Every structure is written in C-alpha cells, then in structure tokens.
Amino acid sequence: MTARARGRDAYDVLGVPRDATESELKRAYRELAHRHHPDKNPDDPAAEERFKEIAIAYGVLSDAEQRARYDRLGEREREGALDEVMADLRGTVQEVWDGLLADLLGRRGRQHGRDLRYTLELGFEEAGLGARRKISYPVRVGCPRCQGLGAARGPEATRACERCAGRGHVPMERAGFALRRQCPDCRGVGRKVVRACAHCAGEGSFRVERELEVVLPPGIVSGHVQLLRGEGEHGRLGGRAGDLYLVVRVADHPELRRDGDEVSCEVAISIPQAVLGAMIEVPTLTGKVKMRVPAGTASGKLFRLRGLGMVRPGGRGDRGDQKVRVRIEVPAELSARERELYEALAREKGQSVGEPMARPEPRGLFGRMRQLLR
Ligand SMILES: [Zn+2]
Ligand SMILES: [Zn+2]
Incomplete structure (x- = not known):
C-alpha cells in the first residue's frame, strides 16, 4: 500500500x-x-x-x-x-x-547519483563485539571542471539538443493527459556537447577507488544493512550523490553459535574430568578462558559464563552470557594401560565388563571360501 x-x-x-x-x-x-x-x-x-x-x-x-x-x-x-x-x-x-x-x-539535467551496494564479510567475533573496518570500492565521481556535463567551457562548446529544441523535456501522453518527460537524448540538459571537457575527456566523471572507514556496531547479524549517505555515485549537474548500502555477512564460527545476545558452545570433557572435576578451556569471543567443571558433572550439563556473550546494543558495552554445554566423551579406543585401569575400576564395583571376542570376519573371496570349506 x-x-x-x-x-x-x-x-x-x-x-x-x-x-x-x-x-x-x-x-x-x-x-x-x-x-x-x-x-x-x-x-x-x-x-x-x-x-x-x-x-x-x-x-x-x-x-x-x-x-x-x-x-x-x-x-x-x-x-x-x-x-x-x-x-x-x-x-x-x-x-x-x-x-x-x-x-x-531552472536546474536542467540535474540528476541524482546511483546508489551502490557493497557486501562486507565480517568475522563472528567482530560481529559480536563491534568493529571498525576499512573498505574500498570503485565509484564514479563528478568532474569538477564541467560539473558532470562533459563539455568544455564557452558558448561554442555545446549546441541545443535537436530532439527537445533545447527545452530539456519532450511531450508525453498518459491517460489522455499531455505531460512532459525528461528528454532522453540530452537527459534533460537541453544541450549537446560539441567540444569535450579536456579534464575528463567528455565523460563528465572519473572512476576512482574510494576508501572509507566504517564503524560497525556490536551485535550485528548477517543481512544487516548499513546506509552510508552520499557515498554512492556522484550526482550530475548539482544533483545529490547516491548512497552506499553496506550489506553485512557474518561468518560462522567453528565452535561458537549465536543465540540472540548470548553465545553458546559445546565442550567435550573426559570421564575422569567429569567424575573428579577439572579446569577446562572454553573458546569465547575474546579468546579462550578457563572454566571450572565441578566433580560429578553429568553429560549435557549447562554452564553459564556471565558477560561473555554478544555486546548488547545501546552503547553501554554490557554483554550477554555465554552458555557452555559439556559433553562427556567416551573413548573409542583404549591403550593397554587405560584398559587395565577401567577393568580395575569395574572389579572395584563388582561389575562385569568386556564383550566376548568376536571372530574376525575373513577377508577376500579366498578367505570366505576357506571358511565355507572348513
Ligand atoms: Zn534534449
Ligand atoms: Zn569534465
């Protein structure tokens, strides 16, 4: 609507x-x-x-x-x-x-500059904490000598546009009403270039690489768009410059996940660590920190690290929490010594352990035939 x-x-x-x-x-x-x-x-x-x-x-x-x-x-x-x-x-x-x-x-041919779009890849930590980044992109800027018209100075440098007889507009009929629209030949200027501006070779603009420092507030999510006014293409003949739309993409983190203003992760601990308690290392937005896991910690238990999550919007710098879920890792392979220790532990508890040795499956066609003939 x-x-x-x-x-x-x-x-x-x-x-x-x-x-x-x-x-x-x-x-x-x-x-x-x-x-x-x-x-x-x-x-x-x-x-x-x-x-x-x-x-x-x-x-x-x-x-x-x-x-x-x-x-x-x-x-x-x-x-x-x-x-x-x-x-x-x-x-x-x-x-x-x-x-x-x-x-x-009386501003003929004045034209707004085109808007531009720039995609900025941001690291997970940068998005969470806020960042300053230098970006550079190609952009056309107006020629200061001819104001974007592309003509040299002096009355002979231009002539009246034939299509609109120098008026800058042509008649157009819409819904039975005669209206005017900008002349497409001269783009509303009413004049055509005879002698080109030497400064820009008649282009009216130059292509330059523009460098900008952008400040990205903390807590940005992927798809966030930041508008940088006037940083797009130049406007012609005094027209307003276009804007730059900065589109932010936030990279994934190998261990951390975002959940609103909280950050979450999963950390593996060993059976002895879970049983006896331990100091473990946990990745955060600002690097690894130590976290105490108390003795007798069950798998899946959730811990909360206060103030280590995303910086909250509002500029006060306070942060959400980080949630750490611990997962007890059961070893798939044991050394002989480890096996002894686990068996001793089982004996201590009076539990039966171990599984009957399965006969290894014979390999290859001949192996299988030998088994059949046995
Ligand atoms: Zn014209
Ligand atoms: Zn010029």
Whole structure:
C-alpha cells in the first residue's frame, strides 16, 4: 500500500481553489515541491509519493487547455484521472518529475547519483563485539571542471539538443493527459556537447577507488544493512550523490553459535574430568578462558559464563552470557594401560565388563571360501 490517499483531486493536491490563477498554481506547486522534496525528507517514503503526486497534479493543471479539459470532467472522473495518470506513469514518473522540477527550478539535467551496494564479510567475533573496518570500492565521481556535463567551457562548446529544441523535456501522453518527460537524448540538459571537457575527456566523471572507514556496531547479524549517505555515485549537474548500502555477512564460527545476545558452545570433557572435576578451556569471543567443571558433572550439563556473550546494543558495552554445554566423551579406543585401569575400576564395583571376542570376519573371496570349506 502506498501512503498516498487515493482518488484525490488535482486542485486539492496543490491546495488551491478551483479558480486559482496560473501564477497561484505555480506558487503553490513551488512551495509544496520544496517542502516535500525527497532530498529534505530522506527517510520518509511517503514524502516521495506525495512529491510525485504534486508533480503530476501540477503537470495536469499547468497547461491551460488541459486544465480546461480537466475542469469539464465530473468530480468522480477528476479524482480517477489523477490515479490513472499515476498508474500509467509507473516507470516514467521519475522522468516527469525530473522534467517538471528542472523546469521550475531552472536546474536542467540535474540528476541524482546511483546508489551502490557493497557486501562486507565480517568475522563472528567482530560481529559480536563491534568493529571498525576499512573498505574500498570503485565509484564514479563528478568532474569538477564541467560539473558532470562533459563539455568544455564557452558558448561554442555545446549546441541545443535537436530532439527537445533545447527545452530539456519532450511531450508525453498518459491517460489522455499531455505531460512532459525528461528528454532522453540530452537527459534533460537541453544541450549537446560539441567540444569535450579536456579534464575528463567528455565523460563528465572519473572512476576512482574510494576508501572509507566504517564503524560497525556490536551485535550485528548477517543481512544487516548499513546506509552510508552520499557515498554512492556522484550526482550530475548539482544533483545529490547516491548512497552506499553496506550489506553485512557474518561468518560462522567453528565452535561458537549465536543465540540472540548470548553465545553458546559445546565442550567435550573426559570421564575422569567429569567424575573428579577439572579446569577446562572454553573458546569465547575474546579468546579462550578457563572454566571450572565441578566433580560429578553429568553429560549435557549447562554452564553459564556471565558477560561473555554478544555486546548488547545501546552503547553501554554490557554483554550477554555465554552458555557452555559439556559433553562427556567416551573413548573409542583404549591403550593397554587405560584398559587395565577401567577393568580395575569395574572389579572395584563388582561389575562385569568386556564383550566376548568376536571372530574376525575373513577377508577376500579366498578367505570366505576357506571358511565355507572348513
Ligand atoms: Zn534534449
Ligand atoms: Zn569534465
């Protein structure tokens, strides 16, 4: 669902009476466009929708003939008309909007820079404790000499664009209404380059490797996205630069698992350690620590190491706990001496131990035949 109220009248959108003069319309549009400009409301998607609606309403009413046609429509049709235009525009709404804005503010060809995406691999410990990382990525920055136009200085360096006759916009019909969209040939500038800027060879931009230091707060999970405003591609002719979306991937740890702000792990202990108690080493986010296992510890028992888990958000630096589950490891193979000791232990308890020696399975075809013939 968009935040836009459906079925609104173009006059209501601009907040003017039905008999508003052309200059009143323009003034209302200019004021609203400024107030709802997405540059001023970067975190409000509703503002962008509102801005587009304002642009379309003005696009419909700014042409006298079109306005008269709009006025002849019934109330219901009028409300539907704006929606129809909005729906019909879809992919081109940005161009219409750019065209209208350029016309109004005299900023032709101004274009926002492209957003970029960067995937950052983060270690498990870094994610848990927070990290500072240097990243570098290729990005296009605008040529300072020509402001991204790509033309040399002087009147002869450019000529008017043929397609739009230098206006920067071309007519477009949507849902029966004549609107304007940015000229695709000159991208709204209205001019074509004749003599290229020597500084950037007419490209208007340079490819550079940008280095940034990013601060990653502790407790980040895989898929976390950090927005770095203005660190994307450059904007053309005074347009705002794009943003950089830093997507974080957190690596798995061979022993540690994350569980909210807690960290968990499993540690193996031997039978004597479980029976007699021991000091064991446990991996944590900040390296190995010693943990006491009391005598008579059962397999699967859970221990809690206070404050060794993930750093909690909020900047105070307090951390969750680490849960350590101990598992008693039963040896699969014994040395002769170990066997003696286990047998002695069993005798002490009066328990019968050991299993009857199974006859080894004969190997190979001949072995099996020999067994059959025996
Ligand atoms: Zn053009
Ligand atoms: Zn240049």
